Amino acid sequence: MHLSEYSLRQLDPAYLDSLDEAALRALSVQLLDDLKEARDRLNQGPDNSSRPPSSQALWERKNGSPPESDAAVEDGGLKPASVKTALVETIPAKTTPARTSGKQPGAPGIGRTQVFQAHEVQTHYPDRCAGCGRPLESVMAVAYTGFQAVDLRWNDPGRLGLTLWVVDHRYYEAPCPCGHRTRAEAGQGKGEPLLSGIELSEWRLVGPGLAALIVALALRFRLSRARIQEFLAEWLGLKLSIGTIHQTIHEASAAVAPAEEELVQAILDSDLLYADETSWPEQGQPLWLWVFRSLTITLYYVAGRGKELVNNVLDGFAGWLMSDGWMAYRDYPRRLRCWAHLLRKARGLAQSCDREARVFGRLVLSTMEVLMGAVYAAREGPPLVDLPTHYASELAELRAACTQRQGSAHNKTHALAVEFLNDWDAIFQVLHHPQLPLTNNEAERALRHWVILRKLSLGTRTAVGSRVVALLASVIDTCRQRGHSPWRYLERVIADRRAGLPLAPLPQ
Ligand SMILES: [Zn+2]
DSSP states (O other): OOOOHHHHHHOOHHHHHHSOHHHHHHHHHHHHHHHHHHHHHHHOSGGGSSSOGGGGOHHHHTSSOOOHHHHHHHTTSOOHHHHHHHHHHHHHHHHSOOOOSSSOTTSOOOOOOOOOOOSEEEEEOOOBOTTTOOBOOGGGOEEEEEEEEEEEEEEETTEEEEEEEEEEEEEEEEEOTTSOEEEOOOOBOOOOGGGTTOOOBSOOSBOHHHHHHHHIIIIISOOOHHHHHHHHHHHHOOOOOHHHHHHHHHHHHHHHTTHHHHHHHHHHHOSEEEEEEEEEEETTEEEEEEEEEOSSOEEEEEEOSSHHHHHHHTTTOOSEEEEOSOGGGTTOSSEEEOHHHHHHHHHHHHTOSSHHHHHHHHHHHHHHHHHHHHHHHHHHSOOSSOHHHHTHHHHHHHHHHHHHHTTOSSHHHHHHHHHHHHTHHHHHHHHHOTTSOSOOHHHHHHHHHHHHHHHHHTSBSSHHHHHHHHHHHHHHHHHHHTTOOHHHHHHHHHHHHHTTOOOOOOOO
16 A cells, blocks of 8 residues: 555655654664655656557567667666656657647536435445554544445345446544554556556446446447446436446456456467457548457457568467468467368359359368368267378369469469468368368357447547557457456456455456
8 A cells, every 4th residue: 555645745854853763663674665656657658758558568578679668667766767768758749748649637627516325335444544553543634535436236136137236435534642543545557557647446436337337338238438328327216427437348348458468478378379359440540350269358449451460469379270261370389270161262263154253262262171071070980091181182282273373464363373282281270180171160150249239330540449448448458258257257357456455367
């Protein structure tokens, strides 16, 4: 726990002189911790860098050289020269913030007018003196501030329905014989550098359970902020501003942000990964929503369509990668190709008006069908001869047909022939390992839900907004994949992280 502003303002040389040695030592340790953290906060993060927040994601920092300020912190302390640079850089970054969409800082908001009858009062007392460390008596304490929170209780065994639960929080200040007055304060979570501007705090109208419902309505049920507002007001009688709903979703994503590291590690450790991407506009910019899905996790990113993302996410991955034919995946050696895409293209050619295209399409189709049958059979029991050897002549015939069609006047015939030739090994890898999948359905199915969200929401408006969606989507889908309720997990981690506790591991 940090020393509060209130306590800090009371400390002066006279007070320090009055403390005995043990109390002074304890206070020094506290001051030192606070000073180090304050210094770190001053010198790191995207605020003092000219790079936009989205270009500094975790997966990006693994490769190449980290930003200067991070390197300095990792070296075990800032050198005087870099302190100066960092401070100088802070000034322009802070004085010329990019205008964000939505409510501007300092702009008048719509105040809350509803006041509720509380179901419960929760009192918060300081347990020891922030100055001398002595335990404090709550009888001497006086309430100095408080707020009302609305939370959601749901799925009670034996009781159906959603119950909004109102809690009056009261915070107390207690005097100490040493003269210092200590205040209990609402918990404050550690912010995320890539989600700048989003704060985690216990001082919130929306409790953790209600926050989980709002995230569910936004991302699982794909309601707009306005529709969520309508639902809460008309069905639960709770009037929240659009700003509060928006802030709640963003805070939830900051709460789960540290899970990304665990998810990336699980990706790297997996034996088989399905990857896919779909377009995702961000304020008119044509970005992509990427998905990486293994047996136990699903990880999303919103990024460009370049190779960097794939290279960075898969740096250190040694398993099989199932993907479509997109260039970004080509460099990866242990690659599988989705046959569904190829079959679709071959079927298109087989139905073409062009005679040569029809002949080629039918040959591709019939060869792939024979080979698919062989793969299915091999999964039931190992074949006597390995499939590439057994089907060597069919493969050779197909290859010759592809070579012959290269440069065909019929565009799609040429394109499919070239696609086979360029990706031959990846396409037929499955013949060597019949247990591996033939299609990328796992990844495509994962994306389908978010494609509908994109159509409804038209993508996101800011880099932070994109990151919020990707983080929450990763956590929601991973929990569901593991057979756990994402909402109970979210409720718990929002409460923990608002209190300054670390993120609980994802349900296994
Ligand atoms: Zn004291």
